């Protein structure tokens with residue numbers, strides 16, 4: 001079971017109710033681009049041995065299901081890991097960041113709309129004292145649609161990875177780009193087969 005919060009943040013091009021699960025799977029090519037071109041390139045020396053994806057959606061099939069954010073017995077207890085990496089539900093993203101930063105030993109990476117860096121509440125709760133070490137902006141759009149991966153989808157929203165390194169609080173944020181052509185570089189036939197069924 002997963003619990004939501006009472007946030008009323010408006011979500012561009014997302015029609016699920018604010019208290020819904022917000023299941024918009026990340027295109028697999030976009031995840032690979034981040035892992036290979038950002039995480040391994042920039043952070044491998046810090047340790048990449050254990051990663052927790054706490055909002056896996058379909059990828060969590062076969063594993064225990066619980067809430068990363070919420071209250072009650074379904075909230076998952078801490079799992080010792082070096083990294084927490086996810087595309088979180090948008091309305092709970094700051095809560096996800098705060099819990100992830102309490103638990104991950106090395107770093108946290110969250111895939112979010114680029115515009116997530118705006119906003120007074122996020123600034124006060126997160127960015128003022130804990131700016132990310134790095135923001136990795138996709139040059140191309142990363143279309144996400146409700147409940148499935150659609151390689152033909154398009155989107156008007158821009159996405160970026162916000163990456164914190166635990167040993168790098170209260171310093172400047174570096175901005176990098178995930179170069180154009182990431183979809184072509186990382187698309188696999190197996191992804192299309194998997195989501196076609």
Ligand SMILES: C[S@@+](CC[C@H](N)C(=O)[O-])C[C@H]1O[C@@H](n2cnc3c(N)ncnc32)[C@H](O)[C@@H]1O
Pocket residue numbers: 002003004020021022023024025026054055056057058066067068069070086087088089090092
């Ligand atoms: C935008 S989707 C991304 C799914 C997956 N992380 C990915 O990248 O494909 C957000 C996911 O967060 C999950 N979710 C929503 N509320 C949650 C909570 N309180 N705790 C854990 N997961 C939650 C939803 O089930 C959904 O799968």
